[in-house]
Amino acid sequence: xxxxxxxxxxxxxxxEYFAGMERQGPGCPEETIRALSxxxxxxxxxxxxxxxxxxxxxxMVLAQNTEGTIAALDLYPGSIDRLNAAAGKLxxxxxxxxxVGSMDSLPFRNDELDLIWSEGAIANIGFEKGLNYWKGxxxxxxxxxVTYESWFTDERPTEIEKWWIDAVPEIGxxxxxxxxxxxxxxxxxxxxxxxxxxxxxxxxxxxxxxxEEFLKAHEGDKTAEALVSSMRYEEELYSKYKQYYGYVxxxxxxxx
Numbered sequence: 001x002x003x004x005x006x007x008x009x010x011x012x013x014x015x016e017y018f019a020g021m022e023r024q025g026p027g028c029p030e031e032t033i034r035a036l037s038x039x040x041x042x043x044x045x046x047x048x049x050x051x052x053x054x055x056x057x058x059x060m061v062l063a064q065n066t067e068g069t070i071a072a073l074d075l076y077p078g079s080i081d082r083l084n085a086a087a088g089k090l091x092x093x094x095x096x097x098x099x100v101g102s103m104d105s106l107p108f109r110n111d112e113l114d115l116i117w118s119e120g121a122i123a124n125i126g127f128e129k130g131l132n133y134w135k136g137x138x139x140x141x142x143x144x145x146v147t148y149e150s151w152f153t154d155e156r157p158t159e160i161e162k163w164w165i166d167a168v169p170e171i172g173x174x175x176x177x178x179x180x181x182x183x184x185x186x187x188x189x190x191x192x193x194x195x196x197x198x199x200x201x202x203x204x205x206x207x208x209x210x211x212e213e214f215l216k217a218h219e220g221d222k223t224a225e226a227l228v229s230s231m232r233y234e235e236e237l238y239s240k241y242k243q244y245y246g247y248v249x250x251x252x253x254x255x256x
Contacts, residue, residue, distance in 0.1 A: 009227050015076045017214055017227060021206045024054040024079075025120030026198040026247050027147060032061045032119070035249045038190040039115060039143045042066050046114040049073065049137070051103040052121020056083030056096075062117060063092045072098045073106070103130065108137045118146045120247065123168045127177060131184040131252070138254045144186060147194065147247045150174050156244040160237055164245060174248055186252030194247040204235045 018024045042048075046068030050059045053072040056079070063070055074080055083098035101107055103118070104125045116138060122130040127148055134144060149164065151173045164171050172180070178188050211228050218224030 009223065009230070011076070013224065013227060015078060017210075017231070018054070019078060019082075020210050020213075022055070022057045023202050023206070025147075026194055026203045027058060027119050028194075028198045028202050029058075029061045031194055031198060031249065032058045033065055034192070035145050035190070035251060036062070036065055038251045039145065041141070042068055042114060044068060047071075047112060048115045048117060049106070049108065049113050051106075051116060051118040051134070052124060053079070053083060053098070054121075055079045056086055056098065058117070058119045059083060059096060059098075060086055060090060060092065063087070063096050064090075068095070068114065070096045071108070072096060073101045073103065074098070075100065075102055104133065106134070106137055110136050111139050113137050114139060114142050116142070116144045118144075120147050122146045122148055123170070127170055127172075128180050128184065131181060131186065135185055135254055140254055140256060142254050143189070143251060144254070145249065145251045147249050148177065149245065150177055150193075150248040151245050152193070153244050157241060160241040160244055163237060171245075177248070177250060181250060181252045184252075185254060185256060187255050189251040189253050191248055191250050194249065196242060198247065199238055199242070204238070207231055207235075 044067040046066065048062065048066065048068050048070045050062060050070055050072040053059050053074045056072055059070060059072045072083055077100050080098040080100050087093045087096040087098070099107070103121065116134050131144065138144065149168050149171050151171060154173065174191055178191055181188050215224065215228055
């Protein structure tokens, strides 16, 4: 079965598809908090950037479990509007600011940030490129924490390998990615896989609840139908091959 992957569709359509959902990728508050537990020396003066933040579910978790200020950046204005509204409702608007922008053209000064966070988004710029570029904005001793698609095994079935290499050409094993982090100038602090619940409960099930509504809103639109078909295929692949891949949290500390 051949299906287009989600990344091949129009950016605006993808964002509309995920607009009513809390998350735009696998993850959960518990794993965000777990990753934060490996990061030390954060204070009220700390400056944090959440890159490719989407509508900001993890941004709110970061804000509720740290004391510093957070700049949350995403390309899609609609996501930033929802993030800023959520920050206001939670009384976090004084510390959290959503801004429209690109993760490969950051509006920060060199050595300004104490922590760069990015869940499910670094593949958009490339794991190696992102780590190298973002490092310039981190203070020495600052941290980077990202989730990134990774192989769990050295070998895997052709169907899933083809799908992921098409979606994320740079995808590698956990060990390979840790070496890339070291080469980029970070001390690896932690690497752990996201549990299946992050995919099933927080990513696939919420989509099912919105797909029929999305299709009704785009009745007769073949592109919208193809997008839903591709997301259903992604779920099918995960069910068949989840022992071979998943998201991994990588945490590194800039040492120079």
